[in-house]
Amino acid sequence: MDNPQPVFRALADTTRRDILVMLRGREMTIAEVAENFDITRAAIKKHLTVLSDGGLITVEARGRERLNRLNAEAMAPVQDWLRFFDAFWDDRLAALKTAIEKDKT
Amino acid sequence: MDNPQPVFRALADTTRRDILVMLRGREMTIAEVAENFDITRAAIKKHLTVLSDGGLITVEARGRERLNRLNAEAMAPVQDWLRFFDAFWDDRLAALKTAIEKDKT
DNA sequence: TTGACGTGATACCTTTTGGTATCGTATATG
DNA sequence: CATATACGATACCAAAAGGTATCACGTCAA
Numbered sequence: 001m002d003n004p005q006p007v008f009r010a011l012a013d014t015t016r017r018d019i020l021v022m023l024r025g026r027e028m029t030i031a032e033v034a035e036n037f038d039i040t041r042a043a044i045k046k047h048l049t050v051l052s053d054g055g056l057i058t059v060e061a062r063g064r065e066r067l068n069r070l071n072a073e074a075m076a077p078v079q080d081w082l083r084f085f086d087a088f089w090d091d092r093l094a095a096l097k098t099a100i101e102k103d104k105t
Numbered sequence: 106m107d108n109p110q111p112v113f114r115a116l117a118d119t120t121r122r123d124i125l126v127m128l129r130g131r132e133m134t135i136a137e138v139a140e141n142f143d144i145t146r147a148a149i150k151k152h153l154t155v156l157s158d159g160g161l162i163t164v165e166a167r168g169r170e171r172l173n174r175l176n177a178e179a180m181a182p183v184q185d186w187l188r189f190f191d192a193f194w195d196d197r198l199a200a201l202k203t204a205i206e207k208d209k210t
Numbered sequence: 211t212t213g214a215c216g217t218g219a220t221a222c223c224t225t226t227t228g229g230t231a232t233c234g235t236a237t238a239t240g
Numbered sequence: 241c242a243t244a245t246a247c248g249a250t251a252c253c254a255a256a257a258g259g260t261a262t263c264a265c266g267t268c269a270a
Binding site: 005008009011012014017020021024070072075078079081082084085 | 116190
Binding site: 118120144145147148151152155168169170 | 257258259260261262266267268
C-alpha cells in the first residue's frame, strides 16, 4: 500500500486529473462524468479504473449506477514524496539568501 | 509554462523519480546516473530528456560531459495542483470532527 | 596524432496506453 | 412482460513509452 506508483500513474493523465477536479464536492456516475468529455463512456470507464487502482476514487454501486467519489486522501503519498525535496528547497533558498546578503556588502 | 502536464509526466515513472532522488544534493553525469541502474545509458538519457522537458533538471555541458542538476522548484506546479484539494480535505476533516463530536453526546 | 571516452542521434523492437466498437447483463420503468 | 437504460467486458487499433543496438562526433590524454 505504500507503493506510490499507482497514484503517480493515475495523476499523469490530464483527463484523469480533470475528472478528479470534477469530482471535487460531488459524486458522479460514469455517464455523468462522460458527458463532460468528448470521448466515449468506455474510455472514461478505463480512466476511472486507473483512478480507482490508485485509490483516488471509491466506487459505490447503487442500483444500475456506479457512484464515483473522490478520495483525496490518496494523494498523500505524492505530497509525502514531494516533501522529500523540501529540505533541498530550503538549502537552495538559504544559499540564495546568503548570496544576496554577500552581494549587499 | 503553466501547463503542468510535462511535470506530471516526468514524475510518473519510477526510474525518473529515483533519478531525482539521486540528484538531490549533487549533480551527476549521464554515465554516473546510469551506473545506478540496470538499463543502458541510452535509456537513462531518454529519462533525463523527459525530466529536462518537465524542467525538473537542468543540463550543463562541461567538456565532453553533461552535468545533470536537480531543479526542485519545477515541482511547484504539482504542489499547487494538489493544494487545489486542500479545501476538500479540510471539509472531510471538518465533517469527521463533527461526526465525532456528535457521537460524543 | 592517435586512441579512448562521454555523449548525441537514429533505427528498431516490444509493451503499455488511450481510444473505439460491439455485445452481453442487470436494473428501472411503461 | 417488454423495453430502455447504465454498466461490464472484450476485442481490436494506433500511438506513445521504455528499452536496446549501433554509429557518428566532439573532447581529453598519452
